[in-house]
Amino acid sequence: MYKCLGFFLIVSLALFFGLFFGLNYSEIIRHGWPLTRCTVLSADIATRYCCETSCATRSCKDAPSGSQQCSALISSIDSGYSPSGCASNSSSCPTQIGSACDGGYYCCSTCCSTCTSCTSSCSGNPPSCSQSCTDYTCNCYCCSSTNNLYCTLSCPICYNVDLQLLYSSRDGNKHNVSYVQDFSKDVNKANNFFTSHTTNSTSFCYYNPANEAQVLFDVSFTKWKWAITSIFGILPLFVTLGLFVYFLALLPLWNFALAGWSDMRRAVRAKPFPKISLKSLKGWRSTAVVDHSDPDAVDNPPPVYKEREGAN
DSSP states (O other): HHHHHHHHHHHHHHHHHHHIIIIHHHHHHHHTTOEEEEEEEEEEEEEEEEOOOEEOTTTTOOOOOOOOHHHHHHHHHHOOHHHHHHHHOOGGGOOOOOOOEEEEEEEEEEEEEEEEEEEEEETTTTEEEEEEEEEEEEEEEEEEEESSSSSEEOOOEEEEEEEEEEOTTSOOEEEEEEEEETTTTTTHHHHHHHHTTTEEEEEEEEEETTTTEEEEEOOOHHHHHHHHHHIIIIIIHHHHHHHHHIIIIHHHHHHHHHHHHHHHHHHHSSSSOOOOOOOHHHHHHHHOOOOTOOTTGGSSSSOOOOOOOOOO
16 A cells, blocks of 8 residues: 555556656746836837648548648748738739648548457356457558648748837846747737737836846736646645555554544453452441541541340
8 A cells, every 4th residue: 555655656656756747847947037117119010921731631632743742832822922022022922821731641530450358257166257258459550541632732921019119127237139920820919918018008017137139028827727737737736645545644643543442441441340248348337436526636536336135
C-alpha cells in the first residue's frame, strides 16, 4: 500500500509542478510587473492573409494531376501578397485562392483484426472453474490511402494592431517601444482595440523590468489555465497528501490510542477487589468497643443495641 501511495505522490507532484511551471508561473511573474502610463505615438491596423486548407478526408478524393502542393501555395501567398495591396490593385490579388491543391499523403481508412482475450477463475472445493472471454481490435494497418489528397485553399484576412508607445519607468527614463496584438480573423475585436488606443491617447500599461522593451495592457490570470492546474494538479496532490497523513499519522495514532485503552481495561478487569463476608461483618459488630467519654469519637460505629430482659 505504501508503495502505491509513494507512486501516486510522485505522479501528482510531477503533474502539479509540470502544470504550474508550464502554464501558471510565467503569469505569476507577469502579474507583478510595474504599472505605468503609456502614450500612443502611432496606431495602425495591419492585415495579412492567413491561408488554410479544407481537405476531402471523408471521400479520400485525389487532387487533380499537376496540382501544386498546398504548403508551397500558402508560403507563396504569405510572402508575396497582402490584403491592402489587393484592395488598391486587383491585379495584386492572389489567384490561387479557392483553387485545388495537393495535400499529400493521407490514410483514408484503417483495417484491424479481432483478437480474443480469455481469463479463467476457479472456486470451491472441489474446484469449479469458469472462463470469460472478451474481443478487442488488434493488428491495425492502413488499408486505403492516397498520396495526393484533394484540398481546397482559402485565405481569410487576419488582423494585427500595431502601436508605437512611450512610457516612463520607475527610474524616470522614457522608453519608446513597439506593441503588436494579434486578433486572428476577428475584425470586430481589432477595431474595438484600435478605437481604445488611438494616436495621442494615454492608458495604463505594464512593463517588464527585466526587459523594458516588453509592454502589456493586461496582466490578468488566464482562467482556463488555472482551472486545468486545479483539476489535474492541485486536487490530485491534496488527495494524495491527505491519504499520506491518514495512513502515516492519524491511523497509527488512533490504533495506539485504542491499544492503550484496551490495555487499561484489561488491567482493571484483572485486578481483584477485596471480598468481605457476612461472617466477618458479624464478628466486627460483636467486638466493636466505643468510648462514649471521648467527644471526638463520632466516627466510631454505634454500640450494639441489646433488648433488656423483661421489657414489653
